[in-house]
Amino acid sequence: MEYHFGEIEKKWQDYWERNKTFRTETDFSKPKYYILDMFPYPSGAGLHVGHPEGYTATDILSRYKRMKGYSVLHPMGWDAFGLPAEQYAIQTGTHPALTTRKNCDTFRRQIKALGLSYDWDREINTTDPGYFKWTQWIFIQLYNTWYDQESGRGRPVSELPVPAQVTGNGKEAVRRYIDDRRLAYYDHAQVWWCASCRTVCANEEVLTDGSHEKCGHPVVRKNLKQWLLRIPHYAERLLSGLDDLDWPEGVKDMQRNWIGKSRGAEIDFRIIGRETTLRVYTTRPDTLFGATYMVISPEHPLTGELVTPEHREAAAEYIRAASLKSDLDRTELAKEKSGVFTGSYAENPVTGEPIPVWIADYVLMGYGTGAIMAVPAHDTRDFEFAHKFGIPVTCILDPTGAPAETREEVLAGRACWTGDGKYIRSAHPARGIDLNGLHKEQGIAEITRWLEEKGIGKATVNYKIRDWLFSRQRYWGEPFPVIHWEDGEVTLDEELPVLLPDMERYEPGEGGESPLANAREWLQVTGRDGRRGRRETNTMPQWAGSCWYYLRFIDPRNQERIFDPALEKYWMPVDLYIGGAEHAVLHLLYSRFWHKVLFDLGIVSTDEPFRKLFNQGMILAFAYETAAGAKVSSDLVEESDGGFRHRVTGEPLNQIVAKMSKSLKNVINPDDVVSQYGADALRLYEMFMGPLDERKPWAEKGVKGVFNFLNRVYRFFTDPASIREGEEDPQVLKALHQAIRKVTSDLENLRFNTAISALMVFNNTAMKQGNVTRETAEIFVKILSPFAPHMGEELWALLGHDHTLAYEGWPEADETLLVEAHFEYPVSFNGKLRFKLELPLGMPVPEIEKAVIGHGKTSHYLEGKSLRKIIVVPGKIINVVHS
């Protein structure tokens, strides 16, 4: 029979939909498996071939797990708040909700055409008031939570003990005290502002070159009143929680880096001639003897006090210039250090020496204490600075392990050494401190002990992670359930959801006002007491909706609560989460943060949301360039004699691998692939291309390869001459069970490419044999079906079944059929393979040796040489070692 994939696929997709084949029934008696895709932002462009990659992988596993007897939760939804729909609204006046609905419809249609087994009754959309009601609700929980350092967890603010001295200062003081501890707070903040998008954005959304991740335009600093979340309070938990997660090490490393934990000490320096002390943070307190100057950041609160009159003008100028600089200027372009002397001196607490205090923008206010002790001999940045401004460099650590030349330079203060060594010039007997001769680790411990004993410093831990800027000046996002009253009080609106108002125009203001500031009616509220207030006009960032969507899938239609706790307890955590590596830090860190807060509040039952994470690799495409490296659009390329040349100029071109892009005209549209080869072929090819986590180029010819395979399978198994009753041929039976074993273990390890290869191997064997038994055919169809589900259902039906095979039991490999009696040993001489020798597997080693020596070819290879020994690895290899 001919393989009419179009009809077959339509038929089964309709069947699944009509019968709700994949509706998740929660059966507490069964083991559960929650398998989740990172839900997409439904863009106007529709699906690209990257989407089906991860979706197919999770779909295959879902189908496999169902056949293994698990209750499987496999949902899909839309992360539908976001800029593009809003930009479109600004340009055309179309309400973003309309655009969003249209895009979701397209995505849903495309996804359904791939035969993915989602439970569509659980579809969610972050822009649906029934959904974002609960996003707002979680915000309220964050607002009403403080982090109790003592117990190491978040607790309701109602349980926050307020010290008597605060209570004594009145209601306002108490309010401020509590607000300072809430996980969500509203305050002035130096924030990143993108003039092009007219919105602020999070640190995490600013790229290294100082541009906005979303649009590529440069961002600038702006001081605005914003909502922020105190994610640093959870830094330690977010860090230690990573250890037990089955996540790619690279992703964990990126999160560890982002959290940026460092251990060191805070040290107080007395300012000479004043009552002030200057506190610094350093990871190298052991180098205190080498501190020859200090630096405070231009934003440091003590600049005013420390700058002496004769330096006032220069310092003020420097500070002003620094404030105008973007971070780009302060880093990338300004490798050259800059700074200005304050005129003040501090006293080095171990040596008693006066050391100058400088202002320099290489010290950031947002980290540590915003001030450092500078040790040019043992810190490269300080060394550069000292070098430029002629500040003395005192080496206090002898790099004993370094090459002689380097060591000499370091000892003379002409080079910087950050490694280990032995301390010199690091003792002050009168003050009871002596590090000389110690190594770095010992030195740090010893000086820290001394600082704490003297009360001038203490061991400290610091994190790079900052408060998360959580508001945006946009229309298309979740409104904050917040009211700002005329008397300055801020209260939460518990009447959820707070809906977005309908508007005529969606443009944000240029000065940082949200478009919602123009929604007059919506904006103004009057309290029961007649007090007037104004709604919060900022909206939440896109991350908000995706922070917790995996929880709503558990009980998506619940009107009364965020979800039923019994269901949450059954389904959580997510057993496998597959998505792109681009979310390694942002989404996954934010999500873990919210989850931990919800855990502390007793709302969820697990401390971590995603037990196993897997990143699919990007799908690339072939592209072409000239010898000079100029890219050539793919429609201008022709293939000739195995090479590529320019269709017009005839210039020879090189084939390269690049991201799909409109300009290179190498974008693959999944719709086209489906109409040409079918969904099963698309699925199979995406999985067959290579390992799921690697980036790999799309090749049209490869699709044809798997398409041929499907054709051969279909032709063979639909041919009545291929299927017979009776006993199976032993060779075929063995091949079948090898396939079952290989496919099963490959599925468990997410190695889809080799699983498909095993299916091909079996099909080749079966076709060569000419026919198989009905039982063999059924087993093969079962193990094929997760990969090519339409084909699976069709063949299953043709084999005489009238129900879906989605819940048929997964076949088990019979190991007894796989035991071999003989093994064809490769026999090598000095490691070089010379011939093969078939021997019984149970043969004792001495007899194997005898057999090898007795073999006719052995004497040939040993001619004129002497036998040293024979190495026999039973079931693996024989190696004859000779002179």
Place this chain on the structure above:
RNA sequence: GCCCGGGUGGCGGAAUUGGUAGACGCGCUGGACUCAAAAUCCAGUGAUAGCAAUAUCGUGCGGGUUCGAUUCCCGCCUCGGGCACCA
């Protein structure tokens, strides 16, 4: 600069508690079927030399450990991703 990954035929990729390098697929070559083509089927296909048996070389480069290294160790080259004045 630092931290992660990669580098295997003409191409996508198999194979690692160290044990037959190149599974499977594409492409290519030859053959069958056909008036012919497509499709399909069969055979071959790492490189070099040879009529052949066979030999030598071969997993980015250079060393090392081992009876044996794609796999382990040391030093490089290169591509991709992330971070980057965080004291």
